[in-house]
Amino acid sequence: MLDRPAPDDLLPPLFREWFASRGWEPRPHQLALIEKARAGRSALLIAPTGAGKTLAGFLPSLIEIVGRRRADAASPLHTLYVSPLKALAVDVARNLGAPAAEMALKVRIETRTGDTSAAKRQRQRRDPPDILLTTPEQIALLLSHRDAGVMFGSLRRIIVDELHAMVTSKRGDLLALGLARLRALAPEATFVGLSATVREPDQLRRWLAGSGAATPMADLVTVKGGARARIGVLETKRALPLAGHTSAHAINEIYAAIKAHRTTLIFVNTRMQAEFMFQELWSLNEDTLPIALHHGSLDVAQRRKVEAAMSAGRLRAVVCTSTLDLGIDWGDVDLVINIGAPKGASRLMQRVGRSNHRMDEPSLALLAPSNRFESLECRAALDAVAEAAQDTPDIAPGAFDVLAQHVLGVACGDPFDADALFEEVRSALPYASLARADFDRIVAFVATGGYALKSYDRFAKIRRDAQGLWRVANPRVAQQYRMNVGTIVEAAMLKVRLGRLRARAPGSPGGRIAMGGRVLGEIEEYFAETMTPGDTFVFAGQVLRLEGLQENEVIVTRARPGTDPKVPSYAGGKFPLSTFLAARVRAMLADPSQWTKLPPEVRQWLKLQKMKSVLPKPSEMLVETFPRGGRFYMACFPFEGRLAHQTLGMLLTRRLERLRLKPLGFVCNDYGLSVWGVSDLSLAIAQKRLSLGDLFSEDMLGDDLEDWLAESALMKRTFRNCAIIAGLIERRFPGREKTGRQVTISTDLVYDVLRRHEPDHILLRAARADAATGLLDVRRLAVTLARIKNHIVHRPLERVSPLGVSVMLEIGREAVYGESADAILAEAEEQLWREATE
């Protein structure tokens, strides 16, 4: 419980009157934060949306700024506010401006983001405002100037918004390092974190305060309650399909729900789902309701238009991906619909919180699962929400690539002493257990690349001076640093251009050629590379036909009306099923008494599974082998998320290949995977030629994993991100490649060479650490393999089981073959020559 200090003691008359004039009373947590500030304590405020979190964070600063003596005015920066989104910083500036104006406070509040003009940014360093609202990248940039100590020395408070979202990313690492720097520059500053509910508040409290042995955690202020959200599962007339990700069966009910509410936010997990849902809704939209689409690949101008219309209350619904997950108050949303499964209980709560930004009224939300597995997951998530269970991830150890960027940034400011910087870095929670040897390796990496072959001394970016301090070798290094700061690496994108068709010159191959027209947006290069001309896909709300790739552009034409998109898959969902929900789904599967809350077709599906095969116990993993259509299949159900399953699938196909069991490919989803091939696996198991215990043994994470990593496209993407963040290679800026001012080098080639010549280089270690938790989810796979050891239940079947169908129906395009490049080349060679010579 909160102490309730008397408002009169804490609020100056001016503020008291303002509250009264609005008919408000200061809330207990708002007063609590003022009290913490007075006592010089840092604090973490955990509150549901609509609790007046932002005002609570700023009240102590406003009071202090108004009350501070004139003498301080020389270096007036008092409060630094950091948010993960620049739009949020702008939004907060607006919201804070109102009370400041109404009380006629003499407070200068300014934002500083990538969009701020260079002139204004320079002025802000010379003459900072009282309150500066900014992003982690801008803080890094400000800290890389020599006058950072002057600018920040006066700082009294640092407010970090949406802390829960920030700490689990590399941006969180960058910010943690920046705050460690600020702690040194402004020892009197205290920290305030604003966060949604999390599983482990103590981690955030330590993160805020810093991890020094003598440092106490930040104090905790929790706002309980808020009206409980009303979340239901959307009931549909049409039965839930066995597989698929579109929720097409629910489209009528979704449309009806939009009609029945003022403004609806429709969250989907992938861009493909967004495109599909948007199209389906408009095909029903006889009332021509203003329904818009918002995702990260749309043209920026297009997105800004949607956001403006949304704020102005001109839209009835927006179909969006996680781009609208965080913080911003987008007008009067009174319903959230989550398409597909929520993937995590905490994520669901945050999305639901987007509806009805007033704490005392319940948020209203509907879940629309798109297949039967997802129906189980939705149920599990609802139960978790009812218990207020949280599954936010732990804070991971800080990334080496981010630290490398930070070290260079520090050197761009004042020269640093390695011992002192090491201590400072360790005071950032993610780096609390950083080894000195690794730190030294990172400093060496920043200086000369840190290679065993020391040939770059003369090209060093930082050098030790006579006093033993590290400083940048020349001003160009600092310039380069500033161009490349940040931890967000955009995937290589290709423009999607609408082309006009015309006949190709006679005698040349192919029938038609497309000439350039309007640009519709961008798609990832790796997605474009999975398609061939003639393939159709949905983008920017229409069905497009791929005509060809031309340099950095994908040339498309509009498909004939009524064409079904042939390539439905779109890079998959970003978030794998949380471990917590996975465990709940497994428990639900094994316990028929929990099935009563499920739709009848889902209950029927599970009953059939029990009859035809078996429902595994929560601790078990079911493996089914069966023949189908001349092939032999093995389906297994670890329920550990798509990323871990994909890695498992790659490793299993390699092992089966080595055992000469001739696998051909596999598909997976969040719940299971299915491998197929030309050898009878049931027979191989019966004859003891194949042991499932051996097949799934943990040693696959040794050499098999290493072999695969050597050529894995996912691993190469991971390495590229690390190389860019660490400053090994420069970011690609649109436009600059064309003029030749920027020479690029393929990080895939660098990866190959480095892997062969110095496999334990710090950057490869950074990439492997990322692979453990990122796109390859190796760590989760390791936990899974340990969990299922001696708990594999095998059923040889005559045909595919009900659970198996739901995995097998995963779209064929997602089938992946874990085989070697040469095998692919050999097969393609044979096929193409056959075609050419027939």
Next chain:
Amino acid sequence: MAGSDGVSALLKESGDRAARRLSFGGLELAVDALGGLWVESERALIVSDLHLEKGSSFARRGSLIPPYDTSATLATLTAMIARWSPRRVIALGDSFHDVGGAARLSARDLSALSALQAGRDWLWIAGNHDPSPPPGLSGDAAAETVLGAVALRHEPSLRDARPQIAGHLHPCVVVRGGARGVRRRCFAMDGRSLVMPALGAYSGGLDLFHHAFRGLFDHASLIAHVMGDGGLFSFPAAALRR
């Protein structure tokens, strides 16, 4: 198509993936899967676009990429020289990534390169990255040369009607299959032109259907000999067009 019949017959008589034998412009060639061309009659090994010291060239400008590319490239060259024992080596230009490259060679790489050059003729053809021959290294230099009726040059010519072997363009192709296809370097050839892949460890590839290749090849008879990990794979290029 007549062209395909011809090449398929050609492929049948040269099953070895490590080195595919074929004739071009009156020369009997072996296409080495490591990225070189062997001309038996001249006992000459042709390589192209070594881009030595590309790593240090980047390092000079602040991108400290691993300094192992020269060793890696020289190792490939060493393996081919060991296989064929050439009397002559012809490097088709862009042997060094920049003019100062030769001066930046490490002592080890320099002695490795000198050992390769010892006892054989060595011709540095000029490239756009290295218009003048590498200072301090042995070997002759030329803007271009001929072997029999075939012109050897860095940039393929659109005007000269003679058969030519060239580099410069770093051809590569994407072969469909697997999750997202396989992208590899290749030798690209029709009846008139043979464009070699870049040998440099850090040399990127340019898609064979990029406009930079426009007008160079007769697409009906264009063959791509693709460098796999364990050998060459050959494709009628028209079938690879995306």
